[in-house]
Amino acid sequence: MDIFWTILIGLLTSAGITVIVTISALFVAVILGLALALLREFSGKAWIRVAVDAYCELFRNIPALTHLFIIYFGLASLGLRIASVPAAILGLGLIGAAITCDIYRGGYASLKRGQTEAALAVGLTPWQTIMLILTPQALRVSLPPLGNYALQLMKDTSIVSAIAAPEIMFQARSMVTSSFQTTLIYATAAVIYLVLSFPLAVLVRRLETHFGQGRA
Amino acid sequence: MTSTPLLSVRGLRKSFANLDILKGIDFDVAAGEKIALIGPSGSGKSTCLRCVNYLEQPTAGEIFLDGTRVGVSTAPTARAMSNRQLAPQRAQMGMVFQSFNLWPHLPVRENVAIAARMVQGLSRAEADALAEAMLAKVHMEHKCDAKPEQLSGGQQQRVAIARALAQRPKLMLFDEPTSALDPELVAEVLSVIHELADEGRTMLLVTHEIAFAREVADRIFFLDGGVISEQGPARDILANPNTDRLRSFLRQLAH
Ligand SMILES: Nc1ncnc2c1ncn2[C@@H]1O[C@H](COP(=O)(O)OP(=O)(O)OP(=O)(O)O)[C@@H](O)[C@H]1O
Ligand SMILES: [Mg+2]
Numbered sequence: 001m002d003i004f005w006t007i008l009i010g011l012l013t014s015a016g017i018t019v020i021v022t023i024s025a026l027f028v029a030v031i032l033g034l035a036l037a038l039l040r041e042f043s044g045k046a047w048i049r050v051a052v053d054a055y056c057e058l059f060r061n062i063p064a065l066t067h068l069f070i071i072y073f074g075l076a077s078l079g080l081r082i083a084s085v086p087a088a089i090l091g092l093g094l095i096g097a098a099i100t101c102d103i104y105r106g107g108y109a110s111l112k113r114g115q116t117e118a119a120l121a122v123g124l125t126p127w128q129t130i131m132l133i134l135t136p137q138a139l140r141v142s143l144p145p146l147g148n149y150a151l152q153l154m155k156d157t158s159i160v161s162a163i164a165a166p167e168i169m170f171q172a173r174s175m176v177t178s179s180f181q182t183t184l185i186y187a188t189a190a191v192i193y194l195v196l197s198f199p200l201a202v203l204v205r206r207l208e209t210h211f212g213q214g215r216a
Numbered sequence: 217m218t219s220t221p222l223l224s225v226r227g228l229r230k231s232f233a234n235l236d237i238l239k240g241i242d243f244d245v246a247a248g249e250k251i252a253l254i255g256p257s258g259s260g261k262s263t264c265l266r267c268v269n270y271l272e273q274p275t276a277g278e279i280f281l282d283g284t285r286v287g288v289s290t291a292p293t294a295r296a297m298s299n300r301q302l303a304p305q306r307a308q309m310g311m312v313f314q315s316f317n318l319w320p321h322l323p324v325r326e327n328v329a330i331a332a333r334m335v336q337g338l339s340r341a342e343a344d345a346l347a348e349a350m351l352a353k354v355h356m357e358h359k360c361d362a363k364p365e366q367l368s369g370g371q372q373q374r375v376a377i378a379r380a381l382a383q384r385p386k387l388m389l390f391d392e393p394t395s396a397l398d399p400e401l402v403a404e405v406l407s408v409i410h411e412l413a414d415e416g417r418t419m420l421l422v423t424h425e426i427a428f429a430r431e432v433a434d435r436i437f438f439l440d441g442g443v444i445s446e447q448g449p450a451r452d453i454l455a456n457p458n459t460d461r462l463r464s465f466l467r468q469l470a471h
Pocket of ligand 1: 232233237255256257258259260261262263264
């Protein structure tokens, strides 16, 4: 039993890092992604559209691990040393922005043309139209897929163990090397992930029934 | 007739790709005048209306509202306005769409009040009071706090009319305001428009409701083949159409 408590406490401590990395990367992703989507949809400049599309392709089509290695090891070899947790947040956040940008764009695309036309017709400026009429509606449509992304992100934080960010899986692996309680340790890790993701999953279901396609 | 017309349309042309939809439209609307624009489906009635407030950019021609050129800044040189520059001009024209186009994320009151704050610069209290007064005009004051999705089509369209009225517009543009409605909901919307007409508002109304046009409009324009092929006082033109085209159009509508 003693071993179990040691394992549990060790993993729970590292779960804090998982939560911090998830929340911070999510924050970077939803803000940066929205900025990218706004630029992509409304700047009216071809080169900006091309640049945003290039960003999204770049971050979606290269494995997350590769990006993390570039940020953590690659930049370090160029003399820019970033600690593992900030590097993990930055990497997952930048990748996430490409994903959320697509989600927001889907939200904007789901709006009818008449929404913009009615706003312009009453004398709102394009900026007011985007901020007061289009974006609030696009965000509602985006909430369920954003929730799903957050859930995915929480699980994907496990890969940042590869750059030595001391989150759950990193901790689990180092405990396995020292104690050889392989099954118990990984099973406990699995349970912790479940406990973390369950409330999030419930929230996503709620969002889907509230704001799902066809309602907003 | 008064000296300057409230609305002047001169040589209006509009093409989509290679398709010439409007081929030279000219007309004046005096202050207080009510014009019904009729014509076959696809003849360009909506396009004509949307060119007036520059939701469509005309291919050629000039629009004047109260003597001021719409959509083109004249000094120092003539230049097409951006949507941002157009905003204050559009604010002077209320537009009612076939599909209502209420903003579903905002309660009814806010649908009407938001432009009053953002465009006219009213305070929240002033804008809400204006919104409630306009909603009362369309007999929707009891639904101030409802969301658009909770309303029937006829109620949504009346809110959309209140939204346009809150602009305190010089001119009201209606694009087939009742054709998306179930038949039993048409009357409530027409009666609201009728009340507005009786207040002496200037209106340009696209409609297929010929009986209503006869009753409300001072003049009727028949848009056909890209031009206003016939126009005149409502009773005359409907009772004695000059062209076969209008005669057969009216006969079709009667069925
Ligand atoms: N944005 C656009 N791009 C291309 N073609 C268009 C566009 N808007 C309208 N058209 C075409 O222009 C023509 C006139 O359209 P418009 O909607 O003005 O007709 P309408 O008289 O209002 O018809 P209805 O009675 O069916 O509403 C149609 O053939 C339509 O397909
Ligand atoms: Mg039309």
